Amino acid sequence: MSVHVLFPLVELEAGTARKVEMEGHQISLVRIDDDVYAIGDICSHEDVSLSEGYVDTEECLLECWRHGAMFNLKTGDAETLPAIRAVPVYEVSVVDGMIQLVIDEGSEPLRTRDPVTRGRFDE
Numbered sequence: 001m002s003v004h005v006l007f008p009l010v011e012l013e014a015g016t017a018r019k020v021e022m023e024g025h026q027i028s029l030v031r032i033d034d035d036v037y038a039i040g041d042i043c044s045h046e047d048v049s050l051s052e053g054y055v056d057t058e059e060c061l062l063e064c065w066r067h068g069a070m071f072n073l074k075t076g077d078a079e080t081l082p083a084i085r086a087v088p089v090y091e092v093s094v095v096d097g098m099i100q101l102v103i104d105e106g107s108e109p110l111r112t113r114d115p116v117t118r119g120r121f122d123e
Ligand code: FES
Pocket: 043, 044, 045, 046, 047, 048, 064, 065, 066, 067, 068, 069, 081, 082, 083
């Protein structure tokens, strides 16, 4: 497990997403109020960046800008078509005002995971 101190929470505007790359993982950081979520940044439908999409702060979802699939920020699940597979979820926290991201040792910087075998990445 590796912990990365990223940047101050105040630099991530509430209701927005930002892409970060860490250890080969492409991650979308999303802020809703003072909570931060971290999910895989690559849509499981096609190869586009989710952090460029719309943040639904009421339902805690991130919408893919390309075809509108909605991803749950807590579980990574694809809640609506056309995406059917979840994206990875990362542990993230705010410590002393700084966003901290945890990358599990051994987790592969792969793009998607099977929703049936949640936690295991597809190849
Ligand atoms: S590329 Fe994301 S829903 Fe199609």
